[in-house]
Amino acid sequence: MAEVRLSRLSKSFGAAAAVSGLDLTIADGEFVVLLGPTGAGKTTTLRLIAGLERPDAGSVTIGGEEVTARSPAERDVAFVFQQYSLYPHLSVYDNLAFPLRSPARRLPAAEVDARVREIAGLVRIDHKLDSRSTRLSGGEMQRVAIGRALVRKPSIFLMDEPLSSLDAKLRADLRLELKRIQSDVGSTLLYVTHDQIEAMTMADRIGILSGGELVQLGTPRDIYTSPANLHVAARLGNPQINLVEPGLIPCQSVPRGTRTIGARTEHVEVEKAAAGAAANARIDWIEHLGDQNHLHIAVDGRRITLLADPYSGFKAGDAVAIRLREPLFFGADDRRISHG
Amino acid sequence: MSAAAHSVVEPGLTSKRVAGAIVILYAVITMVPLFWIFATSFKTPPDSIAYPPKILFEPSIEGYCNLFTTRTRQTAEYIASLPPATSFCDETTRKRNMVIAGQSNFLPRFVNSLIIAFGSTFCAVFLGTLAAYGFSRFKVPLADDLLFFILSTRMMPPIAVAIPIYLMYRELGLSDTALGMILLYTAVNVSLAVWLLKGFIDEIPREYEEAAMIDGYTRMGAFFKVVLPQATTGIAATAIFCLIFAWNEYAFAALLTSGTAQTAPPFIPTIIGEGGQDWPAVAAGTTIFLVPILVFTILLRKQLLRGITFGAVRK
Ligand SMILES: Nc1ncnc2c1ncn2[C@@H]1O[C@H](COP(=O)(O)OP(=O)(O)O)[C@@H](O)[C@H]1O
Numbered sequence: 001m002a003e004v005r006l007s008r009l010s011k012s013f014g015a016a017a018a019v020s021g022l023d024l025t026i027a028d029g030e031f032v033v034l035l036g037p038t039g040a041g042k043t044t045t046l047r048l049i050a051g052l053e054r055p056d057a058g059s060v061t062i063g064g065e066e067v068t069a070r071s072p073a074e075r076d077v078a079f080v081f082q083q084y085s086l087y088p089h090l091s092v093y094d095n096l097a098f099p100l101r102s103p104a105r106r107l108p109a110a111e112v113d114a115r116v117r118e119i120a121g122l123v124r125i126d127h128k129l130d131s132r133s134t135r136l137s138g139g140e141m142q143r144v145a146i147g148r149a150l151v152r153k154p155s156i157f158l159m160d161e162p163l164s165s166l167d168a169k170l171r172a173d174l175r176l177e178l179k180r181i182q183s184d185v186g187s188t189l190l191y192v193t194h195d196q197i198e199a200m201t202m203a204d205r206i207g208i209l210s211g212g213e214l215v216q217l218g219t220p221r222d223i224y225t226s227p228a229n230l231h232v233a234a235r236l237g238n239p240q241i242n243l244v245e246p247g248l249i250p251c252q253s254v255p256r257g258t259r260t261i262g263a264r265t266e267h268v269e270v271e272k273a274a275a276g277a278a279a280n281a282r283i284d285w286i287e288h289l290g291d292q293n294h295l296h297i298a299v300d301g302r303r304i305t306l307l308a309d310p311y312s313g314f315k316a317g318d319a320v321a322i323r324l325r326e327p328l329f330f331g332a333d334d335r336r337i338s339h340g
Numbered sequence: 341m342s343a344a345a346h347s348v349v350e351p352g353l354t355s356k357r358v359a360g361a362i363v364i365l366y367a368v369i370t371m372v373p374l375f376w377i378f379a380t381s382f383k384t385p386p387d388s389i390a391y392p393p394k395i396l397f398e399p400s401i402e403g404y405c406n407l408f409t410t411r412t413r414q415t416a417e418y419i420a421s422l423p424p425a426t427s428f429c430d431e432t433t434r435k436r437n438m439v440i441a442g443q444s445n446f447l448p449r450f451v452n453s454l455i456i457a458f459g460s461t462f463c464a465v466f467l468g469t470l471a472a473y474g475f476s477r478f479k480v481p482l483a484d485d486l487l488f489f490i491l492s493t494r495m496m497p498p499i500a501v502a503i504p505i506y507l508m509y510r511e512l513g514l515s516d517t518a519l520g521m522i523l524l525y526t527a528v529n530v531s532l533a534v535w536l537l538k539g540f541i542d543e544i545p546r547e548y549e550e551a552a553m554i555d556g557y558t559r560m561g562a563f564f565k566v567v568l569p570q571a572t573t574g575i576a577a578t579a580i581f582c583l584i585f586a587w588n589e590y591a592f593a594a595l596l597t598s599g600t601a602q603t604a605p606p607f608i609p610t611i612i613g614e615g616g617q618d619w620p621a622v623a624a625g626t627t628i629f630l631v632p633i634l635v636f637t638i639l640l641r642k643q644l645l646r647g648i649t650f651g652a653v654r655k
């Protein structure tokens with residue numbers, strides 16, 4: 001395991017910049033998640049670290065050694081790809097043994113066998129060691145892929161949306177398992193995804209990537225409660241943050257220069273209209289998602305969506321009084337204005 | 341109700357039967373000449389030219405005897421003075437007032453065919469795989485033009501350049517050598533190999549090699565450990581196409597080989613001339629000539645079936 005440092009890393013394809021001026025230090029044993037939509041430069045960042053792409057500028061340092069000019073085999077990183085993660089012509093056992101038998105390592109057969117069996121146990125695939133890798137289910141495949149990364153004990157694990165092709169249930173299971181493995185092994189891990197839940201649940205720190213630039217870096221809590229700008233605020237939270245203009249919903253004190261107010265469920269108080277609370281909005285309809293309800297509230301022709309307690313007793317058509325409570329304020333440049 | 345049981349995708353019984361009948365009919369039509377050659381190879385020379393043609397006949401291996409031997413005509417007294425015949429071939433030959441004089445050239449010609457066809461197939465597929473990998477994975481300057489140039493060598497019949505090749509080969513001392521024929525067939529086949537294999541290699545995701553390189557292999561190592569095993573289907577299909585061309589090629593073989601390097605295709609027709617119209621011997625030569633391709637195709641039929649669908653059903 002080792003510290004990995006990216007400094008001013010840039011890569012363009014033709015005229016389009018895939019990654020620009022990326023500065024990021026991943027501490028030894030840290031789990032960092034880069035979160036960004038498709039095309040944000042997540043895969044390119046990982047490929048630059050692995051040595052599959054040459055940066056146009058900047059450098060990659062792994063464990064104190066500058067590796068920018070080295071080949072992938074000389075970097076001691078492990079990569080779990082988004083797709084095609086296993087060698088289809090090999091069995092599960094041979095897939096796991098493949099990195100250990102490489103010319104870069106060439107471990108004796110007994111040691112290979114011991115390591116493969118140990119890791120197979122860790123990722124819970126020991127009962128399928130003799131299967132062809134193409135015969136596995138999606139979840140098993142990704143477990144083997146993670147195992148193949150683990151088997152070598154590399155300086156850093158790079159994972160490119162390893163769970164994105166799985167269904168929701170499996171994704172949730174593997175998310176927990178990956179976090180468990182990572183804390184057991186104490187590995188340094190850079191994980192990229194477009195899934196905010198993966199980022200929020202697994203990361204020690206999240207980096208928000210947009211258009212090839214790192215917009216914000218911080219703990220999941222930090223990024224959620226103090227997003228640097230509108231873009232970051234919109235990436236996190238479900239239902240998505242409501243963006244309204246100042247004055248639409250009553251609010252105690254709005255800082256000067258506020259152009260947009262961001263209001264998540266916890267920023268909005270909703271009350272049934274009564275004598276003391278004059279109605280300023282109406283419940284348009286309620287979406288029942290089973291474990292939670294989404295309230296769609298119409299305010300002055302605009303609509304906001306909030307999470308609601310299933311026992312709240314609201315019905316579609318109810319007149320309600322709503323009020324903001326310490327929401328997020330954004331200026332004309334979309335950056336957040338911190339409250340007085 | 342009954343309409344629901346009738347799936348839209350699954351063809352009905354009637355159409356299945358019609359399709360089956362058409363396939364069987366086609367197979368029968370294409371198999372008739374092969375069967376006729378096979379049958380003729382086991383006829384006696386008189387049976388082979390009997391009219392109306394005999395469907396039922398007493399099988400004989402005289403054709404095979406004649407294929408592998410040369411015979412000379414002798415007087416009845418001389419034949420009577422010989423010690424008793426030691427083999428079936430001896431006996432049948434003597435019945436026709438001839439004695440076996442020695443081995444024919446069929447076996448060496450057949451071996452030439454094997455060496456030249458398999459040798460050129462190996463070279464074409466080997467070079468084709470490397471070139472296809474290069475075109476598929478690297479930024480080759482003018483790649484499209486080069487690929488078109490490679491394909492363009494197939495746009496005329498190879499025999500159109502027969503005269504220049506004949507003269508070149510005479511100058512270079514490659515006439516009537518196995519090496520010359522291997523080079524020639526390799527040159528003809530390599531363009532096909534590059535194009536076919538490029539298609540197959542394009543379909544193998546790069547991620548596998550990249551994963552192997554990250555796992556500690558060199559690009560060469562990744563090529564052998566990861567790309568080649570997944571390209572076997574394409575390589576087998578390509579090899580069959582190359583082999584069939586090289587094995588069956590007649591025109592260049594007739595033009596450029598006459599002695600030591602002669603292949604079976606130009607040799608077989610010459611059997612007709614030796615001592616009357618010996619159709620059973622010709623048929624026997626043709627039958628044996630078919631065997632290697634048959635064996636090779638049967639051995640590789642699984643890869644071939646998957647390969648010929650060109651990725652349509654590959655997964
Ligand atoms: N090999 C490539 N050639 C050309 N453009 C590329 C290549 N790889 C990535 N890009 C471009 O770079 C940008 C970032 O891509 P990528 O890193 O794959 O994003 P992500 O993984 O976040 O979806 C995209 O606009 C993509 O089209």
Ligand SMILES: [Mg+2]
Nearest residue numbers: 042043082160
């Ligand atoms: Mg990607």
